[in-house]
Structure formats: C-alpha cells, structure tokens
Amino acid sequence: MRIGDLAARAGVSVRSVRYYEEQGLLVSVRSPSGQRHYTEQEVERVTFIQRLYTAGLSSRTIAELLPCVDTPSLENSDAAMDRMSEERDRLSAHIDDLIRTRDALDHLMSVASAHRTTLTAK
Amino acid sequence: MRIGDLAARAGVSVRSVRYYEEQGLLVSVRSPSGQRHYTEQEVERVTFIQRLYTAGLSSRTIAELLPCVDTPSLENSDAAMDRMSEERDRLSAHIDDLIRTRDALDHLMSVASAHRTTLTAK
C-alpha cells in the first residue's frame, strides 16, 4: 500500500502521514525508488495515533507510549507504564472538566429556555 | 479591582485578560489615566471564558455565546441558542471520543500488566 492509500484509509492527509514518520511514530518500507510502502497494520496504527492526537497528546508523548504498544512485554515498560498512567489520569481529569463545562452549557440553555417560556406565556 | 488582581484571582495571565478584551469577551471600565478596572463579577466571567477555551472553543465562538449569558432573555437568543446547542453536541461527541481513548489506554495497560504478571510468575 502506498502513502495515498494509507492516508485515505486512515482518514488523514498524506502530509500528516509523512509528519508522523518524521516524528518517529511510524516507519515505512521504501521501494528502490524511495516510495513508502505500508501494510494493513499501519492503517490501525495511524488511526490510533490520530486518536491520541485528538486526546491532546503531543508527538513526543505519543512517541513515548507507542513502544508500549509495539512490544507489550519487555522491560522498557517501566518508564512507559508510568507515562501511560500519567496520561490516563490527565485524560480523566480533562474529561471531568469537559463534563462540568457541558453541564454549565446545559444550565445556561435551560435558563434561557425558561425565560423564553415565561415570555411566551405572558 | 485592577487587571493584575483580576488575573490572579481568575488564575490567568494579565496578557490573557487583555486578549479577552481585545476579542470582545470582556469589557473594562477605564480610570482617567487609562487603567482597566473590574468588579467581582468579572472574576467569574474570566474563569468561565477559560473554561470554554479549555473545552476547545475559539474566541469567535465564545463571543457568540456570551451574549446569551449576559442577556438570558431577549430575541438574540435565536441564533445563539442554536450555536450553543451545536457546541454542546460537539462537546458531547468529544467527551465520548476521549472516553473511548481512555478505554484504549486502559486496555493497553492491562495487557502490559498481564504480560508482566506472566513474566514474574515464571
């Protein structure tokens, strides 16, 4: 699979795929002419990378976590596990914050809606 | 209250407060010498603005929502309510996405942990 296909199937831009490789999040097999080739596996990997980006992780952080995905066993885990746990907690805190924000919006909307009801009732 | 106090109490930088005003999210009463003065009310407002920023809203979007907070009644509501509902939905979707990402991290961690248990058991 070439880069265009991978990008399309993962739902990202070709530019992004190259960027991921530049950041050490992805490796590619090069054809003699220098073109990148990928396997089915990489589709899932790219979507997972995107998922982490969307969760607010930086390239550097993702780079620290991915070895834990690649090699779900060895001793590299030590620091990576801590990092993973740390990011999990940060994510949880962020989720809670977002939920509070959503509640605030809901409250605003209900107040506005009540006002409207009052007005139309008059 | 002057800008430094407001910033400190809302937990943001002085620069940010000026930026919020520049973006039309905040108004200030100016002393004859040109210094900004605020009331207690603005503390809450700034923290709320920050909350929306953290939730991923842009200055422009926040500017569209705040009138709904200031005037929780009149006819401006129409478009603002739609916008608010739209952002609420976007927020909900994002929260769900983050929860799925957290689940993925949890899964990775449990797999790694299981591997570790297996190894130490040997």
Add this chain to the structure above:
DNA sequence: CTAAAACCTGACATTGACGTCAGAGGCAAG
C-alpha cells in the same frame, strides 16, 4: 519625594500539527 511595582500600547516571538507550493522523479494505461 523617590523608588519599586503595576499598568499602558504596540509589536514581534513562540509552539505544534499540519497546509501548500516548487521542482523533480516514478508508474500504470492508452
């Protein structure tokens, strides 16, 4: 009164994940 601390405006710098463009080469179909 004076020095420190806080404020003002205006402008340029930063960061990160990309977009976009240029110039050159690769590859399948007709």
Add this chain to the structure above:
DNA sequence: CTTGCCTCTGACGTCAATGTCAGGTTTTAG
C-alpha cells in the same frame, strides 16, 4: 512514448492563544 496521477524532499505559510520585550506613564509604599 506520453499523458496524467502519485510520490519524493525541502521549505515556507498558517492559525490561535499567549509569552515577551520595549519604552513610557501611573500608582503605591516608605
């Protein structure tokens, strides 16, 4: 063989919230 699409590298552009600095005024503490 050539036309059109894909890919390559490298570099510069972007956007948004904020940092930071300069040069000057104002307020506050002693």
